[in-house]
Amino acid sequence: MAEPSGSNTADDAPQLSSGETLSTTGRFSLTARILLVNMLPLLLLGGGLFYLDSYRTQLINERFKLARIEAQITAEALAGASRERQEALLVQIGKEQGMRLRMFDAEGRLWADSFELDEPSFTFDDISDDTWDQRFARWLDRTVDTIVAAEPVTDYVPREAKTADAWPELVRAREQGVSQVTLYDWADGTPVITAAAPVGLNGATLLTVRNAVDITATVRAARTTLVTAVLLILFASAMLSLYLARTIVTPLRELATAAVKVRQGRERGVEVPRLPDRSDEIGLLARAVSDMTAALRHRIDAVDSFAADVAHEIKNPLASLRSAIESLPKVNDEETRRELEMIAIHDVRRIDRLVTEISDASRIDSEMSRATRERIDMAELVRSIIGSREHRAENQDHRIELKTHGPPPVVLGVGARLERVIENLLDNAVSFSPPEAPIEVLVENDGACVSVTVCDSGPGIPEESREKVFHRFHSVRPEQEDFGNHSGLGLAIARAIAEAHDGSLVAEARSDGAQGACIRLRLPAA
Structure with a gap:
């Protein structure tokens, strides 16, 4: 179904072990x-x-x-x-x-x-x-x-x-x-x-x-007697200090060596020691550096994969555009020339759409880190988006039914970004629903989480493909839809925004057993 995307989920990112914080417990520091x-x-x-x-x-x-x-x-x-x-x-x-x-x-x-x-x-x-x-x-x-x-x-x-x-x-x-x-x-x-x-x-x-x-x-x-005892204790203290120095210097030297190798670009062959038996600051540092290295590898892999996907997606319309432009001087038939010109215009728009979507996807993390979050009533936000879409005739012949359940569904977030998520989910549902089929939107608040579920009446998503729809450039569009009108980044961007709000975005089957699919956005309640 939907326009998928492909960034890896935040659940795959390495985390500190359960209960481990920036302070040490259980032993003397x-x-x-x-x-x-x-x-x-x-x-x-x-x-x-x-x-x-x-x-x-x-x-x-x-x-x-x-x-x-x-x-x-x-x-x-x-x-x-x-x-x-x-x-x-x-x-x-x-x-x-x-x-x-x-x-x-x-x-x-x-x-x-x-x-x-x-x-x-x-x-x-x-x-x-x-x-x-x-x-x-x-x-x-x-x-x-x-x-x-x-x-x-x-x-x-x-x-x-x-x-x-x-x-x-x-x-x-x-x-x-x-x-x-x-x-x-x-x-x-x-x-x-x-x-x-x-x-x-x-x-x-x-x-x-x-x-x-x-x-x-x-x-x-x-x-x-006192001086003798003090000298003995000083000797013992010196030995203990040397022992402590070794317990500090040796793992720090190992961590420094690993960090240098990572800096030199050899992170694939570097195994950063995690020191699981140590619960002091050194152990916490070792695990933090290990997790940081794993996150760095994850980010590098994501960037490499993203760059490869971008090159692949842009290459196709560029090839089509080049072919159309090279054929124009050789064609004398006006009808054929108009067709080639339309193909060139379509490819230019497709490239422009891809560049815009790619730029938007790459800015999400940095923009979310700087944005100021505010209290947002998700029911009011969804109601406003539905009204705007009806005014712009973007819902086509579909009737969008909004239902709410529970206390006011208020979250802390960035309104413009959450609006983008809802727009993508509604675009996706409109694309896959048969003509005049209703689209259901349910906004719920269970006290801990606010969920927005958008359900269509389309062909649905096989269970084995429900994660793939969120991969970048993974787009399986309806046959009646013109090729190239979607970049395949919509759901990927939507999931990235959800995770930046400490939430999640998943695809599910309809709970009523009817044909179609549901995409559920879950955010922490304010």
């Missing part, structure tokens, strides 16, 4: 994985630094309490004891606790020093002969203190003065009558804790000095 791998060591290091600073502060606070308690207990033990006993206690406690103890009398004069009474229980480290690892440890301490914004600590300066006024904590203890604890920092970065406490009620005072090297050792050991 590459971005999240890369960020996690690279941020984990930094998070561990940062968290560890703040934890160690808190741990160090906690140790010092505990040592503060201990220093205060030790000073108070020692002061109570010294109170009321004889001088010999006091000196013995200073030496004994100093050795056992690793401290230096000094006693001052009521006038603030030094009269007993555990380091002078016996061998010193500890010595401050001389940093001038430190090894490189000790210097590095001090540098690392200062760096960590800067990072965590630790409060500065006063440097400890050894005092050999014989009066209590040289120690601020002793001055406060004498004035306030309660024990005082102070934190200092030795040159090697170890904390120095001093505690001053009143001894008895006679105004004497006690000063204890402890170099808490164990705190620094504990913190540095923990820091060493």
Whole structure:
């Protein structure tokens, strides 16, 4: 039946797999994985630094309490004891606790020093002969203190003065009558804790000095463990990053190679990897490139086929026109000359019609992509077209019966293009229907789709040929119709317009069992 056409349907075009969108689901995306791998060591290091600073502060606070308690207990033990006993206690406690103890009398004069009474229980480290690892440890301490914004600590300066006024904590203890604890920092970065406490009620005072090297050792050991863990994680992170890089670079290199081959015109021999096992961005890209390549092949095939069809269709009228023009000078009979002239005019019109239809078919995609869609009542559009055709006497002797069913059949589309589809369907039905046979047009809206069905009373379309009628230049016209009055592109253009509106155009048998054929246009309801 109808004037068919021949572009391949959009259903043949490659699509992304069901449910696949431009976002990934089901697994961590590459971005999240890369960020996690690279941020984990930094998070561990940062968290560890703040934890160690808190741990160090906690140790010092505990040592503060201990220093205060030790000073108070020692002061109570010294109170009321004889001088010999006091000196013995200073030496004994100093050795056992690793401290230096000094006693001052009521006038603030030094009269007993555990380091002078016996061998010193500890010595401050001389940093001038430190090894490189000790210097590095001090540098690392200062760096960590800067990072965590630790409060500065006063440097400890050894005092050999014989009066209590040289120690601020002793001055406060004498004035306030309660024990005082102070934190200092030795040159090697170890904390120095001093505690001053009143001894008895006679105004004497006690000063204890402890170099808490164990705190620094504990913190540095923990820091060493942390740095070791961070280095191990950095190594693991580097390995994982290399693995991730391979999982990214290798498929990207394969895709790039395939893209270059396609650009070089070897797309027929190129198999673009689809990576079906990957649901991340790389897998999505691979499938998108594969589908794009398939669509490109489909488009190239369509263009090649279209060009071949156009050349074939134009060649026939050109050959006829050439034959008529070449014969004119050789013919003297006026009647024959008029016939040749009519043939030439007919062929020129046929070529003009072909060029117009071909140009129209080639512009559909680009025009539809730029056109602004509007709400269109298909029933009103069909009614208007039928009235215009009757006014122009294009329906011949046929009566066109319009029926509607369902809610208002409103769609979103380009009015001029949808009008072209309806005109083609009515032209087709008029061509194939017997004289004075009615043509039925049914417009329906089922809520999801709007359909326009045009049924004629012609010979119908065999089931095996119902798709061929939409192929380009496939035209089986009625015998009574003049040859060349149709290009064979009408239904092809109509289907292209329908698919550009996300719809479809198919040929069917009449539902009432009568002779004839129906062509149904389906569009999404607005």
